[in-house]
Every structure is written in structure tokens, then in C-alpha cells.
Amino acid sequence: MKKLIFCCLVVFMGACKDKDNGVDPDQDFAQEFVGDYRTLTITSNVIGTEHLWGVTRVNNNQLKIAYTKNITVSVPGSEVKSWQKLELNNVVTTETNKFTINEIVDMQGQDGAITKQKLEGQGTKVINAAGVPQINIDLTLTNTASGVSNTEYLEFKKQ
Numbered sequence: 317m318k319k320l321i322f323c324c325l326v327v328f329m330g331a332c333k334d335k336d337n338g339v340d341p342d343q344d345f346a347q348e349f350v351g352d353y354r355t356l357t358i359t360s361n362v363i364g365t366e367h368l369w370g371v372t373r374v375n376n377n378q379l380k381i382a383y384t385k386n387i388t389v390s391v392p393g394s395e396v397k398s399w400q401k402l403e404l405n406n407v408v409t410t411e412t413n414k415f416t417i418n419e420i421v422d423m424q425g426q427d428g429a430i431t432k433q434k435l436e437g438q439g440t441k442v443i444n445a446a447g448v449p450q451i452n453i454d455l456t457l458t459n460t461a462s463g464v465s466n467t468e469y470l471e472f473k474k475q
Contacts, residue, residue: 345409346373349441353451353472363388363395369451369472371407379407379415398426404435413441417453420460432460449474 353369370382381404389396401424409415416438423433439453451472458465 342376344376345412345415346375346377346379348412349373349379349409349415349439349451351449352475354475355470355472357468357470361389363390367470367472374405377409379409380405381407381417400425402433402435415439417455423457434458434460444471444473 349371350373355367357365366386368384372380374380383402385400387398402421406419407415407417417435420432420434422430424430435457437453437455439451441451444450454469456465456467
């Protein structure tokens with residue numbers, strides 16, 4: 317009798333089980349972005365700023381970006397070079413070709429000064445006309461102490 321009750325219980329529990337087979341397991345989009353990226357911006361008083369991203373996968377749908385800005389400024393008679401480094405540790409991938417940046421990080425300057433910066437943006441990975449993968453982003457940097465912000469549209473090409 318105990319065996320019959322146990323068998324009925326097993327059959328009953330199996331019948332109550334959720335049969336939704338259409339649910340996909342969590343997909344990991346992070347690997348789609350891994351690599352080294354570069355872009356160069358030019359402004360009127362700056363000869364050029366080279367933006368470098370080293371993108372690595374941390375976990376499912378989580379990226380780390382080592383961001384370096386190499387800045388060359390023109391002053392009468394010479395050029396002055398400087399750099400800034402930031403490390404983004406919680407970049408979240410949301411689709412196969414999109415990720416979101418929304419975190420406060422330490423920005424280290426060549427002079428050794430460290431400032432807190434809030435970085436925000438939605439990156440999109442595309443294939444450009446030359447067939448090279450690139451990440452397009454409107455990236456906003458806000459100094460948390462002063463509240464001063466700057467938004468740049470950047471096109472990082474995969475190296």
C-alpha cells in the first residue's frame with residue numbers, strides 16, 4: 317500500500333510540474349564584446365585624444381573595461397602629452413549587441429590625482445562599412461565633486 321501511495325504521489329507531482337519548455341536559459345552576451353578597441357578624437361585646442369578600451373568578460377553579461385585616454389595638447393612651440401585611466405568593473409550586457417555603463421569610478425591622471433567620475437552610456441556593437449566591428453556610444457562623464465559633465469559620441473573600432 318505504501319508503494320502505491322508513493323507511486324501516486326510521484327505521478328501527481330510530475331503532473332503539477334511547470335511544462336513551459338519555451339523559457340530560454342540566461343544567455344551570456346559578454347563574450348561578444350571582448351577585445352581591444354580604439355578611437356581618436358580631435359578638437360580645436362587639442363591635437364588629439366586617443367581613447368583605448370580593453371574589454372574583458374567578468375561573468376555572465378558582465379564586462380570590465382580598462383579605459384585609457386592619451387591626450388596631446390598643442391601649446392605655442394610644443395606639444396604636451398597627458399593620460400587618464402579609468403577602470404569600469406560592472407558594464408552590463410543587455411543584448412548580443414548592446415551594453416550599459418552606469419557606474420562611479422576613480423579616474424587617475426598622469427599627475428597622480430584621482431577624481432571620482434560617473435560614467436553613463438549605452439553602447440551598441442555594429443559592423444562598420446569597412447567590415448570592422450566597432451562600438452558606438454554617447455559616453456557621459458560627470459565629475460561627482462563639481463557636477464560638471466561632458467558627453468562625447470565615440471566610435472571604438474576593434475583592433
